[in-house]
Amino acid sequence: EDQVTQSPEALRLQEGESSSLNCSYTVSGLRGLFWYRQDPGKGPEFLFTLYSAGEEKEKERLKATLTKKESFLHITAPKPEDSATYLCAVLGLTGGGNKLTFGTGTQLKVEL
C-alpha cells in the first residue's frame, strides 16, 4: 500500500524566513509525485509534478525536489499570501495506477 507522510504538521514563519516542507513516501512504481496548495474551504491547486529522483521544479518562491524516498518543498523568502496547506500526493501502481495517495498536509502560516 502506498503511503505518504508530511512534516511538520504546521509551520509558522516570519515573512522572508525561508524553510522547507518534507514529504516522505513509499510507493510501488512511482508514476509521479504531486504538490498541491489548498486554501481554507477551497479545492487543492496544482503546483508541481516530479517524476524521478534528482528532479527539481521551481515556481516563484517555491522549489520542489525529489529523492527516492522523499520530496522537499523549499519556500524562499515567503510572503503572507503563501499561507496555505501544502499537500503532497503520489501516484503509483496501486489500484491500477489511477489512485492518488495524499499526505495529511503541512499547514503553513506566514506572518508579517
Added chain:
Amino acid sequence: DTEVTQTPKHLVMGMTNKKSLKCEQHMGHRAMYWYKQKAKKPPELMFVYSYEKLSINESVPSRFSPECPNSSLLNLHLHALQPEDSALYLCASSPQLAASGANVLTFGAGSRLTVL
C-alpha cells in the same frame, strides 16, 4: 476555460432529504472524480468516471450515488445521509484515467455539506 465548477458552494440537509451536488468542466477532460475531505484530513477518493462510465468505486455507501450524464458533467446524488457525512466534497477532472504523472487532476472549489 481551465476550471472545474461545483454547485452549490454550501448545502445543509436533514437526514431524510434528497439533494444533489453538481460538477462541470469544459476542458475536454475524459476522467472525473469525487473526493471527500474532512477538516484537517487529506482528500479521500470516492468515485472515478472514465468516458462517462464508472471506473472506480472506493466502497462508498449506497446513500451516495454518482452520475455522469455526459463528458462535461458529474453529479453526486445524496439520500439518507448521516451527520458524519458532513464534509467538503471535491470534484476533479483530468485528461484521461491514466497511470501517468502527466495526468494532473484539476480540482473544483468544493461543496461544503452539513448534515443535521
